[in-house]
Amino acid sequence: xxxxxxxxxxxxxxxxxxxxxxxxxxxxxxxxxxxxxxxxxxxxxxxxxxxxxxxxxxxxxxxxxxxxxxxxxxxxxxxxxxxxxxxxxxxxxxxxxxxxxxxxxxxxxxxxxxxxxxxxxxxxxxxxxxxxxxxxxxxxxxxxxxxxxxxxxxxxxxxxxxxxxxxxxxxxxxxxxxxxxxxxxxxxxxxxxxxxxxxxxxxxxxxxxxxxxxxxxxxxxxxxxxxxxxxxxxxxxxxxxxxxxxxxxxxxxxxxxxxxxxxxxxxxxxxxxxxxxxxxxxxxxxxxxxxxxxxxxxxxxxxxxxxxxxxxxxxxxxxxxxxxxxxxxxxxxxxxxxxxxxxxxxxxxxxxxxxxxxxxxxxxx
Amino acid sequence: xxxxxxxxxxxxxxxxxxxxxxxxxxxxxxxxxxxxxxxxxxxxxxxxxxxxxxxxxxxxxxxxxxxxxxxxxxxxxxxxxxxxxxxxxxxxxxxxxxxxxxxxxxxxxxxxxxxxxxxxxxxxxxxxxxxxxxxxxxxxxxxxxxxxxxxxxxxxxxxxxxxxxxxxxxxxxxxxxxxxxxxxxxxxxxxxxxxxxxxxxxxxxxxxxxxxxxxxxxxxxxxxxxxxxxxxxxxxxxxxxxxxxxxxxxxxxxxxxxxxxxxxxxxxxxxxxxxxxxxxxxxxxxxxxxxxxxxxxxxxxxxxxxxxxxxxxxxxxx
Numbered sequence: 095x096x097x098x099x100x101x102x103x104x105x106x107x108x109x110x111x112x113x114x115x116x117x118x119x120x121x122x123x124x125x126x127x128x129x130x131x132x133x134x135x136x137x138x139x140x141x142x143x144x145x146x147x148x149x150x151x152x153x154x155x156x157x158x159x160x161x162x163x164x165x166x167x168x169x170x171x172x173x174x175x176x177x178x179x180x181x182x183x184x185x186x187x188x189x190x191x192x193x194x195x196x197x198x199x200x201x202x203x204x205x206x207x208x209x210x211x212x213x214x215x216x217x218x219x220x221x222x223x224x225x226x227x228x229x230x231x232x233x234x235x236x237x238x239x240x241x242x243x244x245x246x247x248x249x250x251x252x253x254x255x256x257x258x259x260x261x262x263x264x265x266x267x268x269x270x271x272x273x274x275x276x277x278x279x280x281x282x283x284x285x286x287x288x289x290x291x292x293x294x295x296x297x298x299x300x301x302x303x304x305x306x307x308x309x310x311x312x313x314x315x316x317x318x319x320x321x322x323x324x325x326x327x328x329x330x331x332x333x334x335x336x337x338x339x340x341x342x343x344x345x346x347x348x349x350x351x352x353x354x355x356x357x358x359x360x361x362x363x364x365x366x367x368x369x370x371x372x373x374x375x376x377x378x379x380x381x382x383x384x385x386x387x388x389x390x391x392x393x394x395x396x397x398x399x400x401x402x403x404x405x406x407x408x409x410x411x412x413x414x415x416x417x418x419x420x421x422x423x424x425x426x427x428x429x430x431x432x433x434x435x436x437x438x439x440x441x442x443x444x445x446x447x448x449x450x451x452x453x454x455x456x457x458x459x
Numbered sequence: 460x461x462x463x464x465x466x467x468x469x470x471x472x473x474x475x476x477x478x479x480x481x482x483x484x485x486x487x488x489x490x491x492x493x494x495x496x497x498x499x500x501x502x503x504x505x506x507x508x509x510x511x512x513x514x515x516x517x518x519x520x521x522x523x524x525x526x527x528x529x530x531x532x533x534x535x536x537x538x539x540x541x542x543x544x545x546x547x548x549x550x551x552x553x554x555x556x557x558x559x560x561x562x563x564x565x566x567x568x569x570x571x572x573x574x575x576x577x578x579x580x581x582x583x584x585x586x587x588x589x590x591x592x593x594x595x596x597x598x599x600x601x602x603x604x605x606x607x608x609x610x611x612x613x614x615x616x617x618x619x620x621x622x623x624x625x626x627x628x629x630x631x632x633x634x635x636x637x638x639x640x641x642x643x644x645x646x647x648x649x650x651x652x653x654x655x656x657x658x659x660x661x662x663x664x665x666x667x668x669x670x671x672x673x674x675x676x677x678x679x680x681x682x683x684x685x686x687x688x689x690x691x692x693x694x695x696x697x698x699x700x701x702x703x704x705x706x707x708x709x710x711x712x713x714x715x716x717x718x719x720x721x722x723x724x725x726x727x728x729x730x731x732x733x734x735x736x737x738x739x740x741x742x743x744x745x746x747x748x749x750x751x752x753x754x755x756x757x758x759x760x761x762x763x764x765x766x767x768x769x770x771x772x773x774x775x776x777x
Contacts, residue, residue, distance in 0.1 A: 101567025105556065112555050298551040298612075300517055302568040303540045456536075458517050 098304055102312025110316055117320075120282070124274050124324045125331055128267075131274075132336055135266050139224040144168040145189035147180050150199035158195070158210075161236045167228045180213050190215040191225045203240065256341070256424050267338045268423040269416060271328050273392045275351070276412040277383045278324055279358025280365070282317040284379035287366040287454065297458060307451040314359045314447075321355035322348075341426025350418050353439050357411040360446030367454040386410040391417075414439040463529070464620050464652035465491035465514060470523035472506075472513050483509040485675040486523070491668065493619070496646055496653040498666030500764065506675040507656035508548055511624050514654075515545055527620055541569065544613030544621040548628060548656075550605045552612060554598025558589055561597050561612055569616035579615060586641065587611040603634025610641065621645070622654040627662065639665055660760040671767055678771050687763045692716050695727045695736060696756045700749040708746050709739060719765055726762060 110117055144162065148155050162168040171189050174180060180192030192213035202208035212229055216222050257264045287309070290296040299309065329347075332338045340347075362379060369375035387393055389407035396407055396416075407413045414435045421427045421435075429436065470487040473480045484506040491497040499507050512518040514525045516536035525532040530539045552561050562584065566576045584590045587607040592600065597608060606626050613621055623642075627635040639662065645651045655666065663669050663683065670680040679686055699705035702723060709727060710718055714735045717728040729735035736753050743750055 097570050098568045101564055104567070105553065105560070105564045108560055109553065109555050294547075294549050294551045295553050296551075297517065297547045297549075298553070298565075299568075301515060301540055301543075301545040301547075302565065303537045303570075304568050305537070457519055458512060459519055 095305070095308060098302075098308045099312045099315075102304065102309060103315045106313060106316040110320075120278075120320055121323060121327070124278055124328055127274055128270060128328050128331055129335075131270055132263060132267055132332075135262075135270075139221055140167050141169050142167060142191055142221060142225045142228075143171040143189040144225075145172045145174060145180055145183040145192045146170050147174050147176060147192065147194045149175075149197045150195045152200045154200040154203050155195045158199075158233075158236055159193070161232050162193075162229070165228065165232055167224075167232075177211065177213070184213060184215045190218070190221045191229060193229075256426075263336050264338050264424065267332045267336055268419045269392050271325070271332060271423075272354070272390075272412050272415050272419045273387055274328060275321060275325050275355055276358050276386055276390070276410065276415075279317070279321050279355050279411075280362045280379045280383055280386075282320060283313060283359045283362030284365045284369075284375045285372055286313045286317075286363060288369045288372050288375045292372050300456060300458065305451075306454040306456055307447070309454065310360075310363055310447060310450045313363065314356065317359050318352070318355055321359065322352060325351045325355060338423075340423055342422035343428065346429060347419075347422045350415070350422070350436060350439070353436075353443055354411050354415040354418070357439060357443040357446055360443060360450055361409070361411065363450035364446055364453060367450055382410075386412055389413070409442075411439060411442060414442065462492065463490055463526075464493045464495065465489070465497070465525075465527050465654055467510075467514060467525040468523055470510065470513060470525050471521045472509050472518060473521045483675055484513065487672075487675075487677055488523075489670050489677065489680065491652060491654060493652050494646070494650045495668050496642070496655065496666045498663045498669040499654070499656045499672055500658070500660070500663045500669050500760075501656075501672035502658055502768075505672040507658075507672055508624050509675075510672065511622055511654070511656055515539065515543065515622060541616065542619050544610075544616070544618040546606065546609045546613055546621070546623045546626050548624040550597075550609070552597045552605070552609055555596060557594050557596055558584070558600070558608055559593040561608060562615060565612040566615045571616055576615075579617075583611040583614055586644075588637070601634075603630045603638065606630055606634075606638060607641070610638070614645075618651075620652045620654065624656045625658070626655065627657070627659065635659075635662075660764060663760045663764075671764060673768055673771055679767050683760060686767075687758045687760065690728065690758055690763050690766050692728045692730045693732045694756050694758050694762060695729055695732065695739070695753050696721070696724055697727075697753045698724050698751050699743065704746060705743060705748050705750065708742055708748070712738065712742065714738070717766055717769070719762060721762075726756075728766070 146159060148159065159170070163170060168191065172183055174183060177194050180194060183189045184192055194211040194213070196202075196209065199208055199210070210233070212226075214222055214226050254260065287296075290299060329340070333340050361382065365378045365382065366375050369378060385406070389399065389403055390396065390410040390412035391407070392412065396404060396413060399407065417435050418432050418439070421432045425431075467487050467489050470484060471482065472484040473482050487510055489497070499510060501507050509518065513520045514527065514532055516532040516539055520533065527539045528542055530542075532539065553564070556564060559580070562580045563576070566580065571579065581590070584593065587610060589604065589608060589611065592604065597605065600608060610626070627638055630638065642653055642655075643665070646653060655662070657663065666683065668680070668682060669686060671678050671686065679689060702725070705725060706718065706720070709715055709725070714730045715727055716730060719726040727739065732755050740753060
């Protein structure tokens with residue numbers, strides 16, 4: 095059995111190294127993706143274009159608008175006359191937020207009953223939420239600053255663990271690592287079996303005593319080496335280039351990363367043995383990758399999903415690995431804090447490998 | 460049962476297609492004793508490949524029984540795969556592996572020990588005439604060399620039976636002859652049982668036993684001599700000047716059993732050479748059709764095959 099697995103592994107390695115360009119792409123692409131995503135993904139949106147209709151034009155209104163500009167979250171892109179003009183500017187896509195300051199603003203402030211109108215572009219939820227929340231907060235703190243002798247009835251003292259400065263990269267990168275590795279492992283094996291079937295070489299394999307599970311393992315091992323190299327390089331770039339601190343035990347992380355990569359490759363094999371053509375396998379692995387991003391807790395926390403979607407999420411290795419990577423990478427916890435996830439990940443690995451071997455049709459029918 | 464190298468009993472294979480069930484092999488029964496070279500002969504689409512694949516366990520059978528060396532095709536497929544070599548019709552060896560890497564791979568998956576590999580691989584490469592091409596990618600070999608490599612790979616685990624599915628398809632005549640002389644050596648030296656599918660009649664003549672497959676059914680079986688003996692009467696050959704007119708005149712003449720065209724020649728099966736030769740010559744002379752001498756020739760596999768197929772189509776009424 096081991097001899098046959100070894101023979102297949104060697105064959106796969108030879109074929110891998112024969113396609114030098116593809117190999118280089120496999121090794122470099124995840125790093126480019128990491129660099130790209132890490133630079134592009136921002137959950138707090140800055141420099142939101144804002145249009146202003148200041149009908150008051152005095153010191154009070156200027157001070158209020160200054161608070162917006164100085165926050166860095168808003169750029170005043172235009173000044174208009176009326177509420178209708180605000181809406182037009184947002185219609186045109188010139189601005190995402192409009193603020194109307196009424197003519198009697200200064201007087202009303204003194205009376206303690208000033209009102210401003212905020213018009214928000216509701217077509218893009220990310221910007222809308224960010225613009226609405228930030229503008230609201232700026233207005234609140236501006237209002238508080240006007241009450242000189244304030245006695246705050248409640249003070250909250252906040253301590254944020256692991257990432258006290260709320261550094262965006264620290265949030266994103268560990269999860270991104272998991273998402274990238276899941277995507278690349280799915281892609282690595284999705285074509286492995288269906289390609290042999292499409293090219294016809296499966297016939298040469300089927301007439302040998304190779305058992306399905308041996309074929310699955312032999313096909314996985316070389317890809318596991320690549321996936322592990324990718325994980326290592328992604329981690330190195332994250333720590334050394336993006337400066338995200340690695341808090342936990344590297345050895346523990348490495349061994350769990352192997353289990354994670356292994357199950358991703360196994361899931362890819364399931365796709366490969368179930369597919370009728372390479373095209374189909376490619377489409378399926380793309381779909382799995384996409385759905386996995388949403389259901390495994392990378393973009394939204396998994397506990398916020400409806401039960402059915404959560405259940406579907408359990409087929410993705412990332413569902414288990416995300417808490418593991420965040421636990422070890424960001425929190426620096428040991429195995430005791432994550433053993434439940436580790437056990438589930440091992441269970442999934444066994445299930446996907448078994449499923450791939452069972453679904454493999456050992457005939458040409 | 461165990462003394463048979465290959466056996467099939469009432470073997471049937473149906474495929475599900477969009478248009479319904481298609482029967483590719485119907486009620487096929489055959490027996491191949493060890494050391495024989497069995498040829499499954501038939502035109503394209505006769506079901507030769509399907510029959511071979513079902514017997515090998517590469518396709519599931521719809522009905523019937525089949526076994527190799529006493530091992531059931533379906534239940535004992537791994538026992539079969541350890542003892543049988545197979546060359547598929549298409550080139551199915553990994554094209555991006557070299558000759559040597561292919562040999563090593565198949566040796567590895569057949570669990571051939573390292574010492575045995577060291578001895579056997581060079582032997583087989585020399586036997587197949589590939590010793591000077593060990594570093595060439597399999598995909599860059601010529602058609603004939605690909606088949607020889609496939610043969611060498613299929614022999615790495617010293618199988619008792621080799622099954623070859625149209626091994627000389629797309630191979631030039633010289634390479635074809637070489638390939639068959641390799642098979643001859645194997646039979647002579649190792650007593651290997653060879654099962655070969657082919658549409659070529661000259662290859663059929665090289666087999667010790669043949670079965671004629673047509674429309675998924677075995678329409679005749681026996682030694683090449685027996686098969687040729689199935690034909691009624693004797694065969695006369697001649698070249699008429701006016702081909703169509705001669706064909707028309709002779710068809711239906713008394714004592715003429717069958718007429719086949721062969722290039723610009725006519726092949727006429729007659730019940731009695733002495734009597735019919737003169738009658739045909741007279742008939743042609745009466746029509747003013749010039750021709751060369753009518754001569755009796757030996758029936759070849761090709762004539763036998765065409766005749767048997769014609770009989771079959773007449774019987775079915777196609």
